[in-house]
Amino acid sequence: MSIIKTGNATYQPLGIKGKGSVSTESGALVNYPYGFNTRFENSGQKGSNPEELIAAAHSSCFTMALSIALEKAGFSEGKLLTQAAVYLDKVDGGYSISKSALILQADVKGMEKSEFIKIAEDAKENCPVSKLLNAEITLTVNFAGDCL
Incomplete structure (x- = not known):
């Protein structure tokens, strides 16, 4: 469900x-x-604008996923701050979102950096918004105007 x-x-x-x-x-x-x-x-x-909203969604999704993964790994004290920068580039015929760059500041008590990076990379790949950025997009149209 x-x-x-x-x-x-x-x-x-x-x-x-x-x-x-x-x-x-x-x-x-x-x-x-x-x-x-x-x-x-x-x-x-x-x-x-849409890109700002995507950046907010991506940073919050990633940060929550990472926080939960860190707790599962046995870490309960710390602070995470993530900024997402969504890139909107002019391309032939219009615009394209080419990148979402996550910039993370973290302070996790008692954790080795190498273990942290492994867990953070997994959260980056598997948070639902990261997956969405490579997902199928569907469209349902309910048109109120005249169809020609």
């Missing part, structure tokens, strides 16, 4: 001048603004 979490986004009018909002099931984000300007320009306006 799957655990299903949801988010939603709106965008209008269409195109570069449009504005959108994003919301999460938990209410952590409620109609939070995003748009072309907050994604591709340093406009200084309040708002987010």
